[in-house]
Amino acid sequence: MTAYSSNRFPSEIGQNGWLKISNSQYSAPFLDRDIICDWLVIGSGFAGISAAKRLTELRSGDKIILIDAIGIGEGAAGQNSGFMIDVPHNINAKGDYLSSIKKDKDTISLHREAIEFSSQMVEEYDIPQNVYNKIGKLNGAATPKGISFNKDYKKQLEALGEDYESLDSKQLSDITGSNYYEQGIYTPGTILIQPAEYIKRIVERLSDKIKVFQNSPIKKIEKKRNTWEARTSNGKIITKNIIFAVNGHITNFGFYKNQLIHIFTYSSLSRKFDNSILKGDPSWGLTSSNPIGTTVRKIKVSEKQSRLLIRNTWRCRQNLVSLNSDFENSCKKHRKSFIERFPNLHDIPFEFSWGGRVCLSLNGAPAFGELDENLFSACCSNGLGTVKGTLAGKFIIDKACKSNSSQLDKYENIEKPSLLPTNFLTQIGANLRIKSREMTAGRDL
Template sequence: HENSPVISLERKGDWVARTPKGQVTAPRVIMAVNGHLNSFGYMQGQLMHVFTYASMTRVLSEDEIARLGGRRIWGLTPADPMGTTVRRISGTGGDRIVIRNRFTFDPKMEVDARRIARVARDHDRAFAARFPQLNGVEMEHRWGGRLCLSRNGVQVIGELDVGLYSACCQNGLGTAKGTLAGGLAADLSLGITSPALERALAADSPSRLPPSPIAQIGANMHIRLAEMRAGKEL
């Protein structure tokens, strides 16, 4: 049921998850919502919400593909973690290049069009520096996406309430840690144990953050300094 947001979750014997057009009732629920765990009232003041941003070119013409050369599908990650990730994709939707860089700390979990526009200028500079042979290729799509981090690098895997389980806080490694957390939460809900689950349950809770204004200013200053140190990697 894509595009069916859960707008409330209450325990009335079983758990009742309400959406704008209906509801689902279940004795056990796994919350795999990453940073939106805060939106349901859990781990307040303990999760960091960071946005990262990407831009995708329009479809490259055959002439531009010839000028670019090389393989039609590849990806490069930067030596510096704050640097620019570059991907070339091909197939459905045509040949395109994706640029990803810049991070911002946003406790409200929302960014506006002005932020996307400011980041877009950095993406355009990064693209031009790497692909001078593609001068004039415009970006067709730009977006930001959320990461959820904890100060001490732990996930939130466990039982939050009777029959309510968490598989959240992926710390920027969604494919690996999100899959791990989901499997462990499912095992926990079924009473299946393992050394990995025991380690997860024994982990500390996410460290508390400073008050919101201090956390936001401090985190964004730290990010900007790290981006400056990245130099040409950005």
């Protein structure tokens, strides 16, 4: 009899500011009984909600369950910086931006398909603009190295025929209120989301059509003739199909062994401050032109008040457990990056700091496909899960329901995650690479 078990489950690191400031009160019950359904979606991040939504479209008469190990919006999907990016600033992850135009065009068209799918959900479910805002993003450079990254990015954008605007330090200062950046590129297609609220509001509306359970980690799945049984501590779900939308946690069940890299990254959110202290646009999002650099967002709280979010630091932990020292060091870095960029806000403390998991593969490929009969994976979103998770969730249902399209073919033609050395060596190699990049990032960090 086929069975897959997990004895490692997600846990919180610090306090997720997005959840704390969210206006959504939604929460789901935990699974406390045995229940039968047609489709079980495990994981309520971008991939899980997108899979559940697609199922309501393609299999509206079927019984669908969405389940999560922790609270809805508490996972990485509710912890991220909220950049839903159409044109990635490290296209093909080579860092020089000058890679194959055809491949980049395919990537961008897939990202735009994900954004279109999420936009439709947003419209259907009346998600407000402060939760899902098509405002574009800045790519800021504070060092000569950062400027050279942006120069390559610009060449690539031109070759791709993408819209962009070059910004000098004065223009960046007018937008951000900070004199820190020397040069920037603005691209218009990025959506800035309030991630925890986005997830909670969508799941709340989905729960009109499907059953949702939270705080119910799946510990074991077992094949019984032509159904699957998925067990939590307090109940079991008997289902015809299972969709794993658990990102890196898929390795806990024994899949994709030595193929996935588990990285933690961390954020801090400032206390509210008065807009008179920081001039500039009411809300904006800036990623660093150097892929290892610091992300910053200004969040409008009211006409009079705002908050700032800082994200930086990457650490590879192949056992999916973040070290306290990683978290503490990242908080110190957040403070330094914050004060350097916004010296007149030095009295404003951080109210919340937290960390979360990102899953990568060496070749940037998703962990996507059928793992066993009627057991599917939409995992490994390579750090851009707002779009890649959304896409994988939609496509895995298209695949399972045999709703073919040229975009699905394109997606399925992406390679499989390549093999890595042992976890021990992967962790050492990844952390050495991260640290050397951090050391040479200078003021971009």
